Amino acid sequence: MPTDQQSFTLDNCKIPFSPGQTIMDAALAAKTYIPHLCHFPGISPQGNCKLCTVKIGTRQVAACTTLAEPDIVVESEIQELTDARRALTQMLFIEGNHICPSCEKTGNCSLQAMAYHLGMEDNHFPQFFPQREVDASHPQIWLDRDRCILCSLCVRASQEADGKHVFAIAGRGLDAQLIVNSSSGKLAESDLAPEDLAARICPVGAILIKEVGYQTPIGQRIFDQHKIDEIGLEQVILAHNTTATRDE
Amino acid sequence: MNNSKLKLATTSLAGCFGCHMSFLDMDERLEALLEHASFDRSPLTDIKTIGNCDIGLIEGGVCNAENAEVLRQFRANCRILVAVGACAINGGVPAMRNQYSLQECLEEVYLHGTGIVNPRIPDDIELPLLLDKVYPVGEIVKIDYYLPGCPPSADTFLHFFEALLQGKTPELPRETLHYD
Numbered sequence A: 001m002p003t004d005q006q007s008f009t010l011d012n013c014k015i016p017f018s019p020g021q022t023i024m025d026a027a028l029a030a031k032t033y034i035p036h037l038c039h040f041p042g043i044s045p046q047g048n049c050k051l052c053t054v055k056i057g058t059r060q061v062a063a064c065t066t067l068a069e070p071d072i073v074v075e076s077e078i079q080e081l082t083d084a085r086r087a088l089t090q091m092l093f094i095e096g097n098h099i100c101p102s103c104e105k106t107g108n109c110s111l112q113a114m115a116y117h118l119g120m121e122d123n124h125f126p127q128f129f130p131q132r133e134v135d136a137s138h139p140q141i142w143l144d145r146d147r148c149i150l151c152s153l154c155v156r157a158s159q160e161a162d163g164k165h166v167f168a169i170a171g172r173g174l175d176a177q178l179i180v181n182s183s184s185g186k187l188a189e190s191d192l193a194p195e196d197l198a199a200r201i202c203p204v205g206a207i208l209i210k211e212v213g214y215q216t217p218i219g220q221r222i223f224d225q226h227k228i229d230e231i232g233l234e235q236v237i238l239a240h241n242t243t244a245t246r247d248e
Numbered sequence B: 001m002n003n004s005k006l007k008l009a010t011t012s013l014a015g016c017f018g019c020h021m022s023f024l025d026m027d028e029r030l031e032a033l034l035e036h037a038s039f040d041r042s043p044l045t046d047i048k049t050i051g052n053c054d055i056g057l058i059e060g061g062v063c064n065a066e067n068a069e070v071l072r073q074f075r076a077n078c079r080i081l082v083a084v085g086a087c088a089i090n091g092g093v094p095a096m097r098n099q100y101s102l103q104e105c106l107e108e109v110y111l112h113g114t115g116i117v118n119p120r121i122p123d124d125i126e127l128p129l130l131l132d133k134v135y136p137v138g139e140i141v142k143i144d145y146y147l148p149g150c151p152p153s154a155d156t157f158l159h160f161f162e163a164l165l166q167g168k169t170p171e172l173p174r175e176t177l178h179y180d
């Protein structure tokens, strides 16, 4: 680290950063975990999930969209924020149909692992039980919108990784949902291929490759063997999703 | 000594009895538990109506009128009421029927399904009416503790009872926390 490198303080640790870097990117580069669901290294941040909320003084900001500044004091691992993050995670659970016992992403799902990380024992809020359309039109990929957490990672990956622009989020408020940019609105008429980053990046069980579910024995799934606060886990998740595609 | 034992009631609402089986998975450790606890109303006893209890374990969500009635009786009689398993906590797999209207479900099963001899939706007064949806128990009554899992492991039950018997607030160790 050059001596003139700027730094800020995160939970009593000095985190070096270069100008233009976000708090999240600087923290991850320094191998310090800030909870996140909609951040993915190399994809532009969008601040959707708010799990990365940290405190600077009395102000709460999203670490993934806030630029690091010299000498700021950032708090992350404090009870107040753990409680807020747990509530946010509970909201994500009740807003969709997260019936993990019947979901093939179970054990490999970042939302679920986040809930474990935060010690979530119940959903606290009343269930919405939404009824959104499942799109199974594509021969190799399917989409269960009731598990989508609107992180928009698939939207951004499809824009930034291959320029296919397959996905978008449409509708306001509670009606917001993931849509497919094709003439019929169906995945089958889109350009999406199983190898695309957009098809593999989904942190939950919303975008799934067909006919590869339940291949990993219990005990060997990603979050049986890893904790979500391990830095660099995104690569493990992508690798898993690639293997799932190839193995069929 | 006997009257200082914890009184324990259990029931399965819209459950599969899997949580009860997982409870029994405590194996020989059940014996130690039963030195400190005795059963009131439970599928494991013959007691038909619940008496005053310390702990009530509820497996399953609420899918019909009788479930709601039993759940309310448990709440009225149990000092501590515990939602056990995914179904009790968020409706679980049975709540996947909430994707359809109740009428659609009944018609599919009793009128249009394959191999049906006498198509008719059962309407005997003895039968509890199904609710419009499957509900988590926490949406009907107040719940004191949750034991997640489908089902929770025997260790989860054990941790829970050990804490209660020692007069501590039950807190599940992170390793036992799972929803599947």
Ligand code: SF4
Pocket (backbone or CB within 6 Å): A097, A098, A099, A100, A103, A104, A105, A106, A107, A109, A110, A111, A112, A147, A204, A205, A206
């Ligand atoms: S997407 Fe994740 S949290 Fe949702 S049901 Fe599947 S495993 Fe559970």
Ligand code: SF4
Pocket (backbone or CB within 6 Å): A147, A148, A149, A150, A151, A152, A153, A154, A155, A178, A201, A202, A203, A204, A206, A207
């Ligand atoms: S489908 Fe998956 S990646 Fe896309 S917005 Fe929903 S949760 Fe995020």
Ligand code: FES
Pocket (backbone or CB within 6 Å): A035, A036, A037, A038, A039, A046, A047, A048, A049, A050, A051, A052, A053, A062, A063, A064, A065
């Ligand atoms: S990771 Fe920052 S808002 Fe989602």
